[in-house]
Amino acid sequence: MNCFTFSKKMQVHHDQKPYSCGVCCEVCGSVFPTNTKLKIHVRTHTGEKPFSCEVCGSAFATKYQLKSHMITHTGEKICCCEVCDAVFPTNSKLKVHVRTHTGEKPFSCKACGSAFSTNGLLKRHMWRHTGVKPHSCEVCGSTFAINYQLKRHMQTHSGERPCSCQVCGSAFATNTELKIHMRTHTGEKPYKCEACGSSFSTKSGLKRHLRTHTQEKPYSCEVCGSSFSLRTYLTTHMRKHTGETPYLCVICGSVLSTSTNLKMHMRIHTGEKSCFCEVCGSGFSTNFKLKLHMRTHTGEKPFSCQVCGSAFADTSGLKRHMRTHTGEKPYLCQFCDLAFAISGNLKIHMQTHTGKKPYSCEVCGKECSTNFHLKKHKLTHTRP
Numbered sequence: 383m384n385c386f387t388f389s390k391k392m393q394v395h396h397d398q399k400p401y402s403c404g405v406c407c408e409v410c411g412s413v414f415p416t417n418t419k420l421k422i423h424v425r426t427h428t429g430e431k432p433f434s435c436e437v438c439g440s441a442f443a444t445k446y447q448l449k450s451h452m453i454t455h456t457g458e459k460i461c462c463c464e465v466c467d468a469v470f471p472t473n474s475k476l477k478v479h480v481r482t483h484t485g486e487k488p489f490s491c492k493a494c495g496s497a498f499s500t501n502g503l504l505k506r507h508m509w510r511h512t513g514v515k516p517h518s519c520e521v522c523g524s525t526f527a528i529n530y531q532l533k534r535h536m537q538t539h540s541g542e543r544p545c546s547c548q549v550c551g552s553a554f555a556t557n558t559e560l561k562i563h564m565r566t567h568t569g570e571k572p573y574k575c576e577a578c579g580s581s582f583s584t585k586s587g588l589k590r591h592l593r594t595h596t597q598e599k600p601y602s603c604e605v606c607g608s609s610f611s612l613r614t615y616l617t618t619h620m621r622k623h624t625g626e627t628p629y630l631c632v633i634c635g636s637v638l639s640t641s642t643n644l645k646m647h648m649r650i651h652t653g654e655k656s657c658f659c660e661v662c663g664s665g666f667s668t669n670f671k672l673k674l675h676m677r678t679h680t681g682e683k684p685f686s687c688q689v690c691g692s693a694f695a696d697t698s699g700l701k702r703h704m705r706t707h708t709g710e711k712p713y714l715c716q717f718c719d720l721a722f723a724i725s726g727n728l729k730i731h732m733q734t735h736t737g738k739k740p741y742s743c744e745v746c747g748k749e750c751s752t753n754f755h756l757k758k759h760k761l762t763h764t765r766p
Contacts, residue, residue: 405417405420406420406548407420407423407424407427409424409427413548415557422443422444425443425444426443430443431443433445433447433448434448435448435451435452435455437452437455438455461473461475461476462476463476463479463480463483465480465483466483478499478500481499481500482499486499487499489501489503489504490504491504491507491508491511493508493511494511506527506528509527510527514527515527517529517531517532518532519532519535519536519539521536521539522539534555534556537555537556542555543555545557545559545560546560547560547563547564547567549564549567550567562583562584565583565584566583570583571583573585573587573588574588575588575591575592575595577592577595578595590611590612593611593612594611598611599611601613601615601616602616603616603619603620603623605620605623606623618639618640621639621640622639626639627639629641629643629644630644631644631647631648631651633648633651634651646667646668649667649668650667654667655667657669657671657672658672659672659675659676659679661676661679662679674695674696677695677696678695682695683695685697685699685700686700687700687703687704687707689704689707690707702723702724705723705724706723710723711723713725713727713728714728715728715731715732715735717732717735718735730751730752733751733752734751738751739751741753741755741756742756743756743759743760743763745760745763746763
């Protein structure tokens, strides 16, 4: 491929920038960071070619295309990548570029062994070990290892969000953030897990997913030692120790530790049942409850007692069963100090103190303290 063809090829790439912030092409909607780049792009629609070769008369849309073309007349040597046809003014720059194809990383960190393709990248990496942060914020004094990080930080003070989504209008501080956001519209998921094939829209999403394969749990609780794969899981877990319940139900005043728990709790008030059984049509407020219900159809009992081998459909069933072996009775009556292994038994017992009889016969109106006693009573109406 000659340099002119390569230049035209590169122009196609430069003309398609759906994630860049700045000015927009009125013809095709492509977005560019400057008016100059937009002006060059518009020539692909108008056909304008203002730059002419004095030797042969060929016309081009940009000075760069003309310069690349002139090499065919001057015989000037240029450094061209044999893999992707990219061109470079010097062999050293070509050499660095080729490493993107070969994966070569000749610059290694003596502290941790990480490898890099250029000495500049290694130098920036070393600041992580040395703690050197040469770039400081004049507003709050925060320091950063890379000037780009400082530039992004400054936007937290200015509130500047110059990059806007052309689809929904959301604004972002950087092109990178906008590019990631655009994937919510395009459905693009460029990061693929080599283990199971799952795809993700961000590198951090893939990194979090990989922990499901490696079982890595880098976030540990300083109180009880429990480990978690995500920082958010640790934050939620810590509320068990602190008792923090930041999510409040505005209807009944209940407080919950996570937004997910609040969302599920609200379904008690709304009666929403978004998950339905394909076998019997029963509705449930969460996928977890549906999953438990499905075991009534499949007969699955994945939780086994290590003492006697009894199997149960859920962990709560196994937990209740284990009390038959341990003798544990954690539910205490506040009136007579009797203890029970199951909360339901305590609830029934409490009715002997309160006199409450919530179950009534539809035939004669007799009230019973339990559903079992009501069923037994109804037999007196059916007997001959």
